[in-house]
Amino acid sequence: MPAYTTADIRNVLLAGHGQAGKTTLIDAMLFAAGMTGRKGSTLDGSSFSDFEKDEKERKHSIYSSLLYLDHQGKRINLIDSPGSSDLIGGALSCLPAVETMMCVINAQAGIEVVARRMMEAAVENNLPRVIVINKLDLPELDLPALVSRVQEMFGPECLPVNLPASGGKAVVNCLENRSGESDILSVQQCHTAIVEQIVELEEQLMENYLAGEEPDIASLHDVFERAVDQGHLVPLLFTDARSGVGVAELIDFIAKWLPSPLEGNLRPFVTISSAAKPAQPATPVPFQYWNDPAKPLLAHVFKVTTDPFVGKLALFRVHQGKCSGQTQVFVGSAKKAIKLGHLLQIQGKEHKEVPEVIAGDIAAVAKIEDIHANDVLHDDQALGEVRLAPIMYPTPMFGLAITPKTRGDEGKMSAQLARIAEEDPCFKWTTDRQTHEVVIYGIGEMHLRLILERMAVRGLHVDTKPPKIAYRETIQQKAEGHHRHKKQSGGAGQFGEVFLRVEPLPSDSPLRKDKGGVGLEIVNEVFGGAIPGQFIPAVEKGIHDVMEQGAIAGYPIQDLRVAITDGKHHPVDSKEVAFRTAGKYALRDAILKAKPVLLEPIVYMEVSVPEDKVGTITGDLSGKRGRIQGQDFVNGGMAVVKAEAPLAEVMSYQNQLKSVTGGQGSFSMEFDRYEAVPPQVQQQIAAQYHPRTEEE
Numbered sequence: 001m002p003a004y005t006t007a008d009i010r011n012v013l014l015a016g017h018g019q020a021g022k023t024t025l026i027d028a029m030l031f032a033a034g035m036t037g038r039k040g041s042t043l044d045g046s047s048f049s050d051f052e053k054d055e056k057e058r059k060h061s062i063y064s065s066l067l068y069l070d071h072q073g074k075r076i077n078l079i080d081s082p083g084s085s086d087l088i089g090g091a092l093s094c095l096p097a098v099e100t101m102m103c104v105i106n107a108q109a110g111i112e113v114v115a116r117r118m119m120e121a122a123v124e125n126n127l128p129r130v131i132v133i134n135k136l137d138l139p140e141l142d143l144p145a146l147v148s149r150v151q152e153m154f155g156p157e158c159l160p161v162n163l164p165a166s167g168g169k170a171v172v173n174c175l176e177n178r179s180g181e182s183d184i185l186s187v188q189q190c191h192t193a194i195v196e197q198i199v200e201l202e203e204q205l206m207e208n209y210l211a212g213e214e215p216d217i218a219s220l221h222d223v224f225e226r227a228v229d230q231g232h233l234v235p236l237l238f239t240d241a242r243s244g245v246g247v248a249e250l251i252d253f254i255a256k257w258l259p260s261p262l263e264g265n266l267r268p269f270v271t272i273s274s275a276a277k278p279a280q281p282a283t284p285v286p287f288q289y290w291n292d293p294a295k296p297l298l299a300h301v302f303k304v305t306t307d308p309f310v311g312k313l314a315l316f317r318v319h320q321g322k323c324s325g326q327t328q329v330f331v332g333s334a335k336k337a338i339k340l341g342h343l344l345q346i347q348g349k350e351h352k353e354v355p356e357v358i359a360g361d362i363a364a365v366a367k368i369e370d371i372h373a374n375d376v377l378h379d380d381q382a383l384g385e386v387r388l389a390p391i392m393y394p395t396p397m398f399g400l401a402i403t404p405k406t407r408g409d410e411g412k413m414s415a416q417l418a419r420i421a422e423e424d425p426c427f428k429w430t431t432d433r434q435t436h437e438v439v440i441y442g443i444g445e446m447h448l449r450l451i452l453e454r455m456a457v458r459g460l461h462v463d464t465k466p467p468k469i470a471y472r473e474t475i476q477q478k479a480e481g482h483h484r485h486k487k488q489s490g491g492a493g494q495f496g497e498v499f500l501r502v503e504p505l506p507s508d509s510p511l512r513k514d515k516g517g518v519g520l521e522i523v524n525e526v527f528g529g530a531i532p533g534q535f536i537p538a539v540e541k542g543i544h545d546v547m548e549q550g551a552i553a554g555y556p557i558q559d560l561r562v563a564i565t566d567g568k569h570h571p572v573d574s575k576e577v578a579f580r581t582a583g584k585y586a587l588r589d590a591i592l593k594a595k596p597v598l599l600e601p602i603v604y605m606e607v608s609v610p611e612d613k614v615g616t617i618t619g620d621l622s623g624k625r626g627r628i629q630g631q632d633f634v635n636g637g638m639a640v641v642k643a644e645a646p647l648a649e650v651m652s653y654q655n656q657l658k659s660v661t662g663g664q665g666s667f668s669m670e671f672d673r674y675e676a677v678p679p680q681v682q683q684q685i686a687a688q689y690h691p692r693t694e695e696e
């Protein structure tokens with residue numbers, strides 16, 4: 001048994017924009033808590049959190065990492081996450097492991113894209129938020145203005161629990177103190193604001209407070225914690241992670257005020273009944289569990305990684321029950337149990353074997369190939385259908401075609417790609433149907449570059465080709481299609497005839513791709529056995545063929561409702577293959593009459609540049625079919641231009657920005673939606689498409 005109980009655990013994810021100081025803060029916390037004999041630093045590669053070679057070289061976090069500290073009998077698990085918008089998948093995937101998301105904001109740069117994104121993601125995932133404003137030592141800060149910005153953007157419930165004091169050399173607690181000296185704002189006013197915010201949640205407290213009774217702060221723990229859980233309060237703290245100001249206070253605050261697994265909001269586990277019909281999306285039913293070590297085991301694998309010494313490592317959070325190395329677990333709905341073997345407590349790159357992991361805690365298990373990212377581990381077959389509700393990740397849109405430098409390495413390449421796809425939820429790869437090339441997709445240029453480097457380190461070198469755009473196809477109106485497939489060759493013939501109707505899926509249909517659906521609904525309206533029931537699946541197969549292969553330019557089709565309306569069969573010559581072919585060509589026929597359009601990915605961009613470059617940037621983006629959405633002037637003479645643009649035009653924006661601004665500026669880009677391409681672009685792309693017309 002560990003020396004602590006579930007009630008003593010705190011799990012905190014540090015997230016936020018790149019360079020805000022998350023990793024530095026974690027190194028500072030470990031040092032302040034006496035966990036490390038020296039203070040690690042990202043500056044000289046000695047960080048306990050950024051320990052991977054590529055992280056040290058680039059001086060920023062690339063992977064999430066798990067660390068812990070012990071303070072006043074509490075076990076505090078900290079997850080550091082990368083702040084680059086390209087790597088946000090690594091931060092999002094850790095949300096299910098914690099009770100609190102701590103968003104670190106750079107006092108000078110202000111609220112940047114990833115901070116905002118992670119704040120939104122925490123709300124979507126019903127996860128309490130804490131804000132840390134770091135780098136309070138930097139010169140020329142306007143901290144009161146930043147606090148107001150935070151409140152404007154994330155709500156008036158973002159309230160300071162401490163304030164910088166002594167010229168930035170200390171912080172003063174305005175939650176536990178009614179008065180005191182601070183550099184900015186009034187301790188008394190901040191104290192009142194926070195007390196008023198939390199007493200609101202309890203009638204008796206509120207009445208007493210209104211009657212003039214100042215509550216005893218220590219007695220407010222439960223209601224404070226509830227306010228945090230409900231998002232009714234977002235505590236805000238200040239730090240200077242480099243010199244350690246506010247760091248001990250931050251640890252104290254986590255230990256004392258933030259929710260333990262027993263108090264925190266439960267993660268959205270659901271049961272997916274396998275009884276649902278395959279054609280219909282299964283309706284998930286919320287699954288109730290408790291962070292109780294006495295109940296059956298329920299754990300969730302939130303990260304899989306490869307350790308140079310132990311091989312595959314799966315990091316998991318126990319949400320219910322407990323496990324030891326001897327525990328026989330089931331992975332999801334698997335019927336055969338496996339023994340966990342060695343359980344490891346992780347401190348950055350160090351591992352220590354532990355005998356047991358209890359509900360609420362985070363640990364890792366080594367060398368089990370059957371355990372994958374996002375798996376649920378349990379020791380009770382009744383939990384076989386329990387899953388975690390999916391996390392919404394940004395769609396990887398940046399494509400690169402790759403071929404191994406060494407012929408014969410294709411198999412090795414697939415194995416590596418599969419491994420990376422498991423380690424990184426925002427990495428996808430496919431084989432292009434037209435060109436048979438392997439195409440990898442990531443969030444941005446940097447993301448893919450890092451992945452290529454990782455493959456090279458693992459011994460696989462590839463050639464890359466200019467990025468490809470993942471176009472899609474759809475239709476704009478209703479139309480009918482027909483095909484009769486008839487073939488007489490020698491003995492037995494082939495016969496199948498299909499009539500069908502297509503229409504766009506209604507904009508509110510849950511089956512639409514942008515709603516997370518499969519993008520296709522097939523309805524069987526065939527009357528009186530014109531197509532015998534046993535051939536309907538073959539027609540459906542033909543429909544799926546076209547959906548994958550495209551009809552106008554060779555890209556996947558989406559958001560179609562296809563009604564199979566009529567057909568003919570032949571008692572001898574009707575075969576599956578005939579109906580599959582008929583279905584395929586009938587659908588193609590219908591689509592061509594249904595005003596087909598080519599869709600292209602549109603990205604949302606935020607470009608940070610010096611103020612005097614704003615005109616150049618907006619002009620340049622407008623020339624790239626971009627639409628400017630707004631501008632923000634932030635601290636330090638910088639401005640943020642917000643825009644939407646077709647991905648095809650801004651694929652190499654990194655270089656474009658460099659040439660326009662002479663090296664200054666940075667940007668983030670994320671997929672927003674698909675939109676029809678202008679007609680002349682569609683003509684160009686479609687003209688290059690030469691489908692094979694095989695009438696097998």
Ligand SMILES: Nc1nc2c(ncn2[C@@H]2O[C@H](COP(=O)(O)OP(=O)(O)OP(=O)(O)O)[C@@H](O)[C@H]2O)c(=O)[nH]1
Pocket residue numbers: 016017018019020021022023024025042043059060061062081082083084134135136137138239240241242243
């Ligand atoms: N002056 C000052 N510099 C800081 C502070 N905290 C961090 N830094 C510096 O800011 C830079 C970035 O710090 P990191 O801790 O790597 O930032 P991060 O948020 O982990 O960044 P990513 O890993 O890219 O997301 C480093 O040079 C740090 O030394 C601070 O409080 N004050």
Ligand SMILES: [Mg+2]
Pocket residue numbers: 022023024050060061080081082083
């Ligand atoms: Mg970092």
